[in-house]
Amino acid sequence: MDEIQIVDIKKSIFEDNDREAEQLRKELKAQHTFLLNVMSSPGSGKTTTIIKTLQKLKEEFRIGVLEADIDSAVDAERVVEAGGVAIQLHTGGMCHLDSGMTRTALESLGTEQMDLVILENVGNLVCPAEFDTGASSSVMILSVPEGDDKPLKYPLMFSVCDALLINKIDCLPYFNFDVAAVEERVKKLNPNIEIFEISANTGEGFDAWLAWLREKTNAWNGKAD
Amino acid sequence: MDEIQIVDIKKSIFEDNDREAEQLRKELKAQHTFLLNVMSSPGSGKTTTIIKTLQKLKEEFRIGVLEADIDSAVDAERVVEAGGVAIQLHTGGMCHLDSGMTRTALESLGTEQMDLVILENVGNLVCPAEFDTGASSSVMILSVPEGDDKPLKYPLMFSVCDALLINKIDCLPYFNFDVAAVEERVKKLNPNIEIFEISANTGEGFDAWLAWLREKTNAWNGKAD
Numbered sequence: 016m017d018e019i020q021i022v023d024i025k026k027s028i029f030e031d032n033d034r035e036a037e038q039l040r041k042e043l044k045a046q047h048t049f050l051l052n053v054m055s056s057p058g059s060g061k062t063t064t065i066i067k068t069l070q071k072l073k074e075e076f077r078i079g080v081l082e083a084d085i086d087s088a089v090d091a092e093r094v095v096e097a098g099g100v101a102i103q104l105h106t107g108g109m110c111h112l113d114s115g116m117t118r119t120a121l122e123s124l125g126t127e128q129m130d131l132v133i134l135e136n137v138g139n140l141v142c143p144a145e146f147d148t149g150a151s152s153s154v155m156i157l158s159v160p161e162g163d164d165k166p167l168k169y170p171l172m173f174s175v176c177d178a179l180l181i182n183k184i185d186c187l188p189y190f191n192f193d194v195a196a197v198e199e200r201v202k203k204l205n206p207n208i209e210i211f212e213i214s215a216n217t218g219e220g221f222d223a224w225l226a227w228l229r230e231k232t233n234a235w236n237g238k239a240d
Numbered sequence: 241m242d243e244i245q246i247v248d249i250k251k252s253i254f255e256d257n258d259r260e261a262e263q264l265r266k267e268l269k270a271q272h273t274f275l276l277n278v279m280s281s282p283g284s285g286k287t288t289t290i291i292k293t294l295q296k297l298k299e300e301f302r303i304g305v306l307e308a309d310i311d312s313a314v315d316a317e318r319v320v321e322a323g324g325v326a327i328q329l330h331t332g333g334m335c336h337l338d339s340g341m342t343r344t345a346l347e348s349l350g351t352e353q354m355d356l357v358i359l360e361n362v363g364n365l366v367c368p369a370e371f372d373t374g375a376s377s378s379v380m381i382l383s384v385p386e387g388d389d390k391p392l393k394y395p396l397m398f399s400v401c402d403a404l405l406i407n408k409i410d411c412l413p414y415f416n417f418d419v420a421a422v423e424e425r426v427k428k429l430n431p432n433i434e435i436f437e438i439s440a441n442t443g444e445g446f447d448a449w450l451a452w453l454r455e456k457t458n459a460w461n462g463k464a465d
Binding site for chain 1: 281282283284309310311312314315333335362363364365366367370383385386387389390392393394395396408411414
C-alpha cells in the first residue's frame with residue numbers, strides 16, 4: 016500500500032470563520048476547483064460513498080479526497096487502495112473542520128490542478144453544521160439504520176446542506192424507516208434541498224446523484240453547456 | 241400523551257468541569273442515586289435500549305430518564321409512552337453535556353427518591369467523551385451498521401466508558417461487521433471495559449447487560465450482597 020500522508024490540523028486562528036470561508040470559496044472558484052463538503056454521523060457510509068463516486072467520475076474529473084478524523088488513517092488508506100489521491104487529516108480531537116483547517120488541508124493535498132475535491136468532514140451531526148468550510152457545496156448522508164427521526168433532532172445539519180443522500184437504501188426491509196416522513200421533515204427545514212436514495216454498497220441510485228454532482232462541478236468550473 | 245417537560249440547559253459557568261463533576265458524583269452517592277451516562281452516535285439505538293432497560297428494571301428500581309437533544313421532544317415522549325418518568329433537555333446547539341448541565345437536568349427531574357437515573361447524552365462520538373458529566377458510570381453503544389472501524393477513529397469515547405453495548409446484533413447477517421475485531425480494538429484502548437452484544441429490538445443479550453447494571457446500581461446505592 017502507498018504510504019498515506021497524514022496532516023495534523025489545528026483550530027483556525029481566524030476569529031471570523033465566515034469571512035475566511037468566503038475568501039477560500041472565491042479562490043477555489045478562480046482556480047476552477049469544486050470543493051464538496053460531505054457530512055454525516057459516524058458509520059453512515061461517507062467513505063464508501065466517496066470511493067464509489069470517485070470510481071464513477073475519475074475519467075471525467077481530476078479528483079482529490081481529504082479525509083478528516085480524530086485519529087487513524089483508515090479512510091485515506093481505503094481511498095488510495097481504490098485508486099484515488101487522498102490525504103488523512105488529524106483534527107487533534109476537534110469535532111469539526113473550519114475554513115482555516117480546510118485551507119491547510121487543501122494546501123497539503125495540492126489542489127490547483129484538481130477539478131473536484133471531496134472533503135470528508137468529521138463524523139458528527141452537530142458541530143460540523145456550524146462551521147462554513149469554504150466548500151462550493153455541502154451534502155450530508157443519512158443512513159437507513161440511523162432512523163427517520165434525525166431531521167427532528169439535528170435540524171441545523173439538514174438546513175445547511177444542498178443535498179441529502181439517504182444511504183443503505185438496500186437495508187430498508189430490515190429497519191423501520193419511513194422515507195416519505197424523512198423527505199417531508201427535511202423539506203420543511205430546507206425546501207430547496209435535493210434528496211437522493213442510494214446504496215453505496217450496491218450502487219443503487221448513483222446515476223441521479225452523480226448527475227447532480229457532475230452538473231454542480233461543471234457549472235462551478237465554468238464548463239456548463 | 242402526557243405533556244413532556246422541556247428544560248433548556250446552557251453551558252456551565254464553571255471552568256473546572258472535572259471538579260464540579262466529582263462534587264456532583266459525591267452528592268449522588270450520598271443520596272443513593274446511580275447516574276448512568278449513555279453515549280453513542282446518532283441512530284445507534286440509545287432511546288430504544290434505554291426504554292427496554294427501563295421496562296425490565298422498573299419493578300426493582302425507581303428510575304428516571306433525562307433525554308438530551310439539540311431540538312425536539314421525540315425521545316422523552318417515547319420514554320413516557322413506555323411508562324417511564326422522563327424530561328427532555330434542549331442543549332441549545334451544544335454538542336455535549338457537562339456536569340453543570342447535568343446538575344440542572346437532575347434538579348429539574350427531581351431525583352432524590354430515584355435509585356437509577358439514565359442520562360441519554362447528545363448523539364455524538366466526539367465531544368461528549370471529553371466532558372465528565374458526574375455520572376456514576378458511562379456506557380456507550382456502537383451499532384452494527386456503523387461499522388467495526390469506529391474504535392480506531394474515535395478512540396477517546398471507547399477509552400472513557402465502563403461498558404460497550406454492541407447493538408443491532410440481530411443485523412449482523414446484513415453488514416460486514418467483525419465482532420472479534422471490534423472487541424480486540426476496544427480492549428486495546430480500554431482493557432477493563434465490559435462488552436455486551438445486544439439487540440434492543442429483540443431483547444437478545446439483555447440478561448447479561450441488565451445483570452451488570454443491576455450489580456453496579458446496587459453496589460453504588462449500598463445494597464450489594
